[in-house]
Amino acid sequence: MGLNVLLLGSGGREHAMAWSIAKSDKLDTLYIAPGNPGTAQHGQNVDLELSDFEAILNFIENKAVDLTVVGPEKPLVEGITDFLEERGHKVFGPSKKAAQLEGSKKFANEFMKKNSIPTADFETYSQGEFDKALSVIKKKDTYPVVLKADGLAGGKGVFICETAEEVEKRLNELEESDRFGEAADTLVVEEFMKGQEASVFVISDGKTAKIIHYAQDHKRIGEGDTGLNTGGMGAYAPTPVLGRRMLQRIEKEVILPTISAMLLDENPYKGILYFGLMITKNGPKVVEYNCRFGDPECQAILPSLESDLLELLEAAANETLDQKDVRIDNQYRCCVVLASDGYPLDYKKGKEISGIDEVSEGAFVFHAGTKEENGKILTDGGRVMNVVGGGNTLAEAIKNTYQEVEKISFSNKYFRSDIGAKGLAYTDD
Template structure:
């Protein structure tokens, strides 16, 4: 099977690595890829936004399956375009991808289908002052502000005070990076509990749980500082036991997949359920229409099933014939970032020590190759994934390997997975 994978981050390196393990694979192309994906397949210079160029490449190389890693081309309708041209593709349609592409759409969808989530209100850009007045009148903090559209994981703010609400509303209104995403504002109640992520693979009719993990979004130890795309993750998370997983499936996953099917918009691909495990049960914080980054880097090495077989079955509506099997190990993923991320940071710092890592996987994200050397080229640079028979062992093994990698302005959280350890301290 010839496969084209779209993307260039740590998630896509993990996906490429997992696809390359399949005995069913003939050629793997990654567009545009990164230095890491180039070690398991062939990087090709294609643009996400040029659907015609991608279609021409698929026809030229006789690609049997296109796999879409990041959210933007999904929200922009690449699946619809390729399927209309007769090419199997793994990912949700433009309509279904609105579950991630529009917070307003997702919240209204959940409300209509009685899927548990936070109470919310929406405001247009011209109504931001009205939103502020409503928040001030309620005087209930924390309160959550969300840019409606895609903002690279940086359009969500948890505000503890009125002053912070004012600051974040001004930022959403005036910062040009939010110009498209913040045309609509979603204001949500703050949900108390533990966050966790459940990943589902679906062919539109059959949905199966891949795995579940816990992400660490804040930049600083102890979940402090700004939200990021994710600074690390571990799996499985004890926040979700078997009974809770059954509730998630019954109250969230099946109603979502069923509602899409009944609406003649079957959901095919990965459904990422970002959850808050509250005293009242699981509630949806957000849906994503693709694998999470960095959770993907932790969960795919846990998969004993053939990942390529699973995603091809989902794309061709035959997932009911496949079984999802995961091993019984714990995994911890620590993101190495450029100091200053997620705001301003320097690029072009030489990275050393990757080849010294012996007991963990290293997935590239913001890197570039030049003269046989690897340099930093983004905010999140590398993901280091270690494993163990216990969560503590997985964490310790990962951080031992993290120390082997060096670059100027290297930054990472030192507490990835620590919040899971409390479940084992008796």
């Protein structure tokens, strides 16, 4: 008898996870809540609100769900794992307290400082102290400076400011704009770290941690990493920014100290832990933790995973990860996000999408902000879908991906044409 699995989420990450889980011989039935038109190809979409824990619990009990896999960060930070585990159900995802590594920048920075995990110098301010923050930043007169909303802001609560005027503008936004809500009640001001960014994804059962893969994300909306931060405009994996020795340093100086310290704090970390890193001239430093797979990095990583994803998720939930191996193929993968023009601010929805069926075998289209109406797939979000291609080299993977990108059409389609380009400087391609 296989496992009944409930996957929570509705984005491109969850479509990639649904596709990967559905390949498992261990699977009986896969439910996705609420899912999207893409996830419906791999399981049964269920109309559940992620904030309605009681409705999720009732569904799990009615359908005899064996394992709940939580895709996005918000329900994790709100404590869904604790809620379900206290009622006797298996969950893949960290506890509410462990998820504070992403849910609170202040918590994460203080945790790293206490445990000598390399990161940026920082200071924190409550909402009433933003004038004080501005005064301190002006006095130091060291730019760029990084401003972060303490809580969850969908990847849009981080600002890299080049001048005092920009600091003042962003502080006013954080203080007055409704789009940040309680996330901006506390402000974290960090030194700007110079180097190349990279993301390392680890699966942990609280005691054992294993690297799944490593990637490079492209957060800014504009070519050449310009403009506003987004949830991510594309990614590629593996990133040659991280060589074998650097990965060993990251494991020794960042990953193991993090997992060990959480365990010693009687707060074991179970789930995916995303280490957003800056590779500086002094070595790796943590930019941020995320308590789940990155989106869109997940879409570039999972097609390379040769191990059974469901088997790994179950082992992490059962604290038997030490008995499993993580195997990755030797291909490069590039993921390009197709967005609605105007994202991450204002954009139009409801545009018909064509060309999905024309994408080549071996490439992937993962739905994100889409909906189905009268047999047609329409845009329904800022980040609409992800196109993933592969190759024996990074250059080949990039070329193959952009060939597929051209096949998909919708009015107001926007994408960056330079995803993966900065990785080419580290290769012989």
